[in-house]
Amino acid sequence: MSTLSADPQRLATPPTFQKVGAARRFKNGLATTLVWGSFLVAVVPLVWVLYTVVQRGFPVILDGDWWSKSLSGLLARQQGGGAYHAIYGTLVQGLVCGVISVPIGIMVAIYLVEYGGRSRLSRATTFMVDILTGVPSIVAALFVYTVWITYFGLGRSALAVSLALVLLMVPVVVRTTEEMLKIVPDELREASYALGIPKWKTIVKIVIPTALSGILTGIMLALARVMGETAPVLVLAAYAPFINFNMFDGPMASLPLLMVNERNNPTQAGFERIWGAAITLVLLITLFNLLATVISRALAPKTK
Amino acid sequence: MNDPVVAKRPAGSGDTGAVRGVAAAPTATEAPIPPTPEASETQTKVHVRPGDRIFRGLATGSGVFIVAIIGAIGLFLIVQAIPSLGLDNVNFLTSREWNTTDPANLRFGILDLLLVTVVVALLALLIAMPIAMGIALFLTQYAPRKLARPFAYVVDLLAAVPSIVFGLWGLFVLGPVLFPISTWLIDNLGWIPIFAKGNVNVQLGGTVFTAGIVVAVMILPIITAVSREVFERTPTMHVEGAIALGATKWEVVRTTVLPFGKAGYISASMLGLGRALGETIAVAVILSTATSSFGFSLFDGGSTFASKIALAAPEFNDARSAGAYIAAGLVLFVLTFVVNAIARSIVAGHKEYE
Numbered sequence: 218m219s220t221l222s223a224d225p226q227r228l229a230t231p232p233t234f235q236k237v238g239a240a241r242r243f244k245n246g247l248a249t250t251l252v253w254g255s256f257l258v259a260v261v262p263l264v265w266v267l268y269t270v271v272q273r274g275f276p277v278i279l280d281g282d283w284w285s286k287s288l289s290g291l292l293a294r295q296q297g298g299g300a301y302h303a304i305y306g307t308l309v310q311g312l313v314c315g316v317i318s319v320p321i322g323i324m325v326a327i328y329l330v331e332y333g334g335r336s337r338l339s340r341a342t343t344f345m346v347d348i349l350t351g352v353p354s355i356v357a358a359l360f361v362y363t364v365w366i367t368y369f370g371l372g373r374s375a376l377a378v379s380l381a382l383v384l385l386m387v388p389v390v391v392r393t394t395e396e397m398l399k400i401v402p403d404e405l406r407e408a409s410y411a412l413g414i415p416k417w418k419t420i421v422k423i424v425i426p427t428a429l430s431g432i433l434t435g436i437m438l439a440l441a442r443v444m445g446e447t448a449p450v451l452v453l454a455a456y457a458p459f460i461n462f463n464m465f466d467g468p469m470a471s472l473p474l475l476m477v478n479e480r481n482n483p484t485q486a487g488f489e490r491i492w493g494a495a496i497t498l499v500l501l502i503t504l505f506n507l508l509a510t511v512i513s514r515a516l517a518p519k520t521k
Numbered sequence: 522m523n524d525p526v527v528a529k530r531p532a533g534s535g536d537t538g539a540v541r542g543v544a545a546a547p548t549a550t551e552a553p554i555p556p557t558p559e560a561s562e563t564q565t566k567v568h569v570r571p572g573d574r575i576f577r578g579l580a581t582g583s584g585v586f587i588v589a590i591i592g593a594i595g596l597f598l599i600v601q602a603i604p605s606l607g608l609d610n611v612n613f614l615t616s617r618e619w620n621t622t623d624p625a626n627l628r629f630g631i632l633d634l635l636l637v638t639v640v641v642a643l644l645a646l647l648i649a650m651p652i653a654m655g656i657a658l659f660l661t662q663y664a665p666r667k668l669a670r671p672f673a674y675v676v677d678l679l680a681a682v683p684s685i686v687f688g689l690w691g692l693f694v695l696g697p698v699l700f701p702i703s704t705w706l707i708d709n710l711g712w713i714p715i716f717a718k719g720n721v722n723v724q725l726g727g728t729v730f731t732a733g734i735v736v737a738v739m740i741l742p743i744i745t746a747v748s749r750e751v752f753e754r755t756p757t758m759h760v761e762g763a764i765a766l767g768a769t770k771w772e773v774v775r776t777t778v779l780p781f782g783k784a785g786y787i788s789a790s791m792l793g794l795g796r797a798l799g800e801t802i803a804v805a806v807i808l809s810t811a812t813s814s815f816g817f818s819l820f821d822g823g824s825t826f827a828s829k830i831a832l833a834a835p836e837f838n839d840a841r842s843a844g845a846y847i848a849a850g851l852v853l854f855v856l857t858f859v860v861n862a863i864a865r866s867i868v869a870g871h872k873e874y875e
Contacts, residue, residue: 235767237767237769241769241772242769244769244771245769245770245772248770248771249663251655252659252662253659253663255651255652255653255655255656255659256655256656256659256664256672256676258652258655259652259656259676259679259738259741259745260675262679262738263675263678263682265690265694266682266686266687267682269690269694270690321583321586324579324580324583325580325583325586325587328580328583328584329584332580332581333581338581338585338588339584341588342584342587342588344862344865345587345588345590345591346587347861348591348858348861348862349591351792351799351857351858351864352594352799352854352857353800353801353853353854353857354799354801355799355801355826355831356594356799356850356853356854356857357594358834359598359830359846359847359850360593360594360597362837362843362847363597363598363600363601363847364597366837367601367840368597368601384590387587391587415570415572415573416573416576416577417570417573417575418572420576421576441681442680442681445681445682445685445686446683446684447683447684447685447801447802448802448827451802451831451835452830452831452834452835455835473683473685473802476685476686476689477685477802480689480692480806491689492689495689498683498685499686502681502683503681506681
């Protein structure tokens with residue numbers, strides 16, 4: 218084409234396709250660089266944090282004692298001991314929270330998708346779920362404090378922590394379940410209705426099982442998230458360096474609480490406890506995330 | 522990841538219209554007020570089984586429960602804050618003093634907390650907003666298709682790291698790294714008020730500067746996730762039109778993706794701001810408490826609402842002192858409520874995002 222531009226046969230009109238000007242190319246290149254750069258900038262802290270946690274914490278958790286002993290009877294500067302009391306606390310508080318949140322969350326999602334339609338209550342619920350998603354964990358903890366401790370006069374306990382975590386977990390469960398229920402094809406519901414199956418049975422036997430993989434994935438991710446919450450345990454549970462199996466009474470440790478407690482401990486033992494607990498918590502959360510992936514893989518074909 | 526801004530198909534799906542096989546479903550999506558299920562049931566005399574009634578009651582009850590919870594949070598915080606507010610010996614809104622050690626002589630005001638909270642959150646937002654937009658554009662427009670999903674997963678991983686871990690990292694690792702930068706800024710730009718020498722020891726790193734950067738990292742995933750959802754919804758026709766006109770990649774983004782996604786991006790940033798305002802433990806761990814009041818320098822210390830409450834919470838034992846913190850919590854709740862409500866209403870006004 219460029220051969221046409223010989224002077225005698227110069228085109229009357231400029232060619233339709235012009236080369237992109239230098240300024241436009243420069244802007245395009247700059248934008249591309251910035252966009253790629255911003256992604257790299259986000260990866261830096263992630264890698265940095267994970268590297269810090271692994272490098273400092275990994276040697277600590279290799280010790281079998283870490284998983285099987287508590288810090289009972291140890292002084293701040295004494296090395297050794299373990300975090301099983303805190304691991305127990307984190308797991309049990311998370312699980313109790315899950316047991317309460319999952320039914321509520323799923324029922325709210327069922328209401329929104331299957332019953333609510335566009336009614337006023339439905340819109341109010343959607344709005345409130347959005348707001349609840351944004352409630353800071355410290356406010357949730359304070360609320361449970363005002364109800365549980367000031368109003369009912371009950372003591373600080375692991376159960377109170379679980380209740381505060383419920384407030385943080387329910388909106389996440391509602392959101393994921395809602396999304397999953399919405400993608401269940403209407404044909405399935407209609408086929409069930411056509412066979413004379415009551416609506417509630419259709420939901421329980423047809424709609425929920427179809428969406429199960431996604432719902433379980435969401436629950437796992439929500440659990441992973443609440444287990445890392447620190448503010449509620451700080452407000453609602455006292456720390457104990459020993460194991461406490463009782464959810465209803467007495468101080469109970471958890472991994473975040475252990476870290477907060479040891480952060481002002483300048484000794485080598487404190488250093489080991491902080492980062493050991495950090496990597497344990499990250500590992501637990503990773504485990505739940507992996508579990509979520511496994512569940513969604515195992516049950517996925519049903520939704521397709 | 523699963524944020525509310527994502528597509529909301531009209532939720533008429535499994536409604537009673539489907540039971541009766543009436544062609545109510547398509548019209549229900551357009552009609553502003555579809556007939557209530559109760560009304561239509563009485564018209565056609567559908568027999569409602571007890572199981573249905575119970576299940577419907579449970580589901581509706583759960584919906585009501587959620588609405589009630591939010592109301593209860595506000596109510597309980599107000600009820601328990603009022604007695605302490607009455608005992609307050611200084612002005613709650615304009616005082617910078619916070620002294621609740623003597624329940625008989627409460628002196629607490631939120632001005633300092635409010636300023637520190639807002640400055641930390643704004644700094645975080647200022648850092649996170651452009652980066653989050655870059656990442657969202659990267660994931661939706663620039664990244665190779667096959668790698669977009671794993672890359673998005675990497676960004677979501679940031680949200681999976683517990684905030685206490687971010688806090689400890691900020692205090693022990695990032696703080697010392699920032700120290701030379703901080704001293705350079707103070708020495709060379711100290712005449713600008715925001716870079717002035719602050720009221721805490723810079724060497725310890727417990728400044729608004731460090732806290733803002735860490736919180737920025739923590740709100741990146743939420744802003745990115747929501748912006749990404751919106752950018753992905755850019756109509757293909759717009760993009761193809763721009764390409765057909767000979768636009769470069771950046772011009773496509775600038776003329777189609779950004780105008781389409783602007784409101785969603787602003788809403789996402791508001792959600793991020795809400796998170797930043799309420800971020801508790803990372804800030805509580807990082808910020809050094811200061812004895813003098815906040816002077817608008819990035820190198821000041823202090824406390825935010827959330828960190829103040831978190832650090833004092835284990836010592837709550839007198840209802841009157843606790844009430845002071847509950848009052849602070851109430852202000853934080855109202856603040857985040859307003860920010861989040863604005864964020865949602867921006868998106869609600871844009872039907873094209875659904």
